[in-house]
Amino acid sequence: MFSEDVASFFRSPVREIFKRVDLNSIYSFAGGYPSADTFPLDEIRKTMSEVISTYGGQAFQYGATQGVMQLREAVAERYGVSVERVQITSSSQQGIDVCTRVLVDPGDVILTSSPSYLGALQSFRSYRADIRGVAHMNDIDSFREAYVQVIEQVLSEGKKIKFLYMIPDFQNPSGESLTFGERKMLVELARRYGFLIVEDSPYRELRYEGEDIPTMYSIDPDIVIHLGSFSKIFAPGFRLGWAIAHPEILDKIYVCKQSLDLCPPVFDQYVAAEFLRSGRLDANLSRSIGLYKGKRDLLLSLLEKYMPRGVRWTHPEGGLFLFLTMPEGFDAVKFYDTALDAGVAYVAGEFFHPDGSGKNTMRMNFSFMTEEKITEGVQLLARLLRAEIVDN
Numbered sequence: 001m002f003s004e005d006v007a008s009f010f011r012s013p014v015r016e017i018f019k020r021v022d023l024n025s026i027y028s029f030a031g032g033y034p035s036a037d038t039f040p041l042d043e044i045r046k047t048m049s050e051v052i053s054t055y056g057g058q059a060f061q062y063g064a065t066q067g068v069m070q071l072r073e074a075v076a077e078r079y080g081v082s083v084e085r086v087q088i089t090s091s092s093q094q095g096i097d098v099c100t101r102v103l104v105d106p107g108d109v110i111l112t113s114s115p116s117y118l119g120a121l122q123s124f125r126s127y128r129a130d131i132r133g134v135a136h137m138n139d140i141d142s143f144r145e146a147y148v149q150v151i152e153q154v155l156s157e158g159k160k161i162k163f164l165y166m167i168p169d170f171q172n173p174s175g176e177s178l179t180f181g182e183r184k185m186l187v188e189l190a191r192r193y194g195f196l197i198v199e200d201s202p203y204r205e206l207r208y209e210g211e212d213i214p215t216m217y218s219i220d221p222d223i224v225i226h227l228g229s230f231s232k233i234f235a236p237g238f239r240l241g242w243a244i245a246h247p248e249i250l251d252k253i254y255v256c257k258q259s260l261d262l263c264p265p266v267f268d269q270y271v272a273a274e275f276l277r278s279g280r281l282d283a284n285l286s287r288s289i290g291l292y293k294g295k296r297d298l299l300l301s302l303l304e305k306y307m308p309r310g311v312r313w314t315h316p317e318g319g320l321f322l323f324l325t326m327p328e329g330f331d332a333v334k335f336y337d338t339a340l341d342a343g344v345a346y347v348a349g350e351f352f353h354p355d356g357s358g359k360n361t362m363r364m365n366f367s368f369m370t371e372e373k374i375t376e377g378v379q380l381l382a383r384l385l386r387a388e389i390v391d392n
């Protein structure tokens, strides 16, 4: 009875963890949840009431498929683009999914970083895309060469590359960012070989140190589709995001979305628009940045203090995650039961690698737990790792 696509669906291991344990009762470095402390409940309540007074029943009516004009205009102004280049999405997961749906036929190739965001890999697989991951390299010439090799290999197989999927800012799961030079290099490859780029950037505005790096979209707005989200800068429960792209691409997404959800949630869009317009979003965002910076700094200092030798980790300048690499031979999937039985959760890095490599890696989130729980959780995890790594 089921379609052929269904055989390619796979369950998110992260969501399986959520089913197995109550995240609040253990030390959870697993999910990508923002801290609920960052949700400005009083201001949301006030804004909701203002929206009802201003728009009345219209706030609960069906809306335009592209999104309500107030929000499109607010997004266009914030990111310096024209309004016809803005499509509101039911959050960036939908942005990823509609891009794949309008661009990819079964067997087409999607290039991505390795590791990459699990939800994107789920979407790509569900359309039976052929995913080719490329690991990051610090030397830009070697990095470029690695991409060229994969591209040439794909072309020699007679396959089409439809797009490169990248999370250039504070990547999920690694927490790392692409330099401006790397962004330019990848855009040049896309131009040369004739594929698009889907730039997924939900963490871009959560920067705790360093300077902003221009988006890939700003390098070539005609071949880059930029995806943004309110999930990490406001609240994920609103399920709102945006796609910024060439109008011809957006037109296909627009028609596709007519069959998906008719329109993004209307009331939520008016609330988000008012939050942006009134400056409440930015005021709240700067409080969130302060909170998360403190948590990131704490996690980095705890890892330094407690982790056994041979364990390495990334130093993200923003976002919600960092990535641990254990000595060769360590299996983070196998170790997971030991950790969970002891009361600490993470996500094994293998799940983020399209080719199943990265067995000795894990992703740690630092936004969700309190500082107290982060401290106790790292001490517990380090104790377990020490026993495991020494035993082996």
Ligand SMILES: Cc1ncc(COP(=O)(O)O)c(C=O)c1O
Pocket (backbone or CB within 6 Å): 032, 090, 091, 092, 093, 094, 117, 119, 167, 172, 200, 202, 228, 229, 230, 231, 236, 240, 241
């Ligand atoms: C890189 C990346 N893209 C997209 C999403 C989806 O977020 P949302 O659909 O809430 O915007 C996430 C969520 O964690 C993510 O990490």
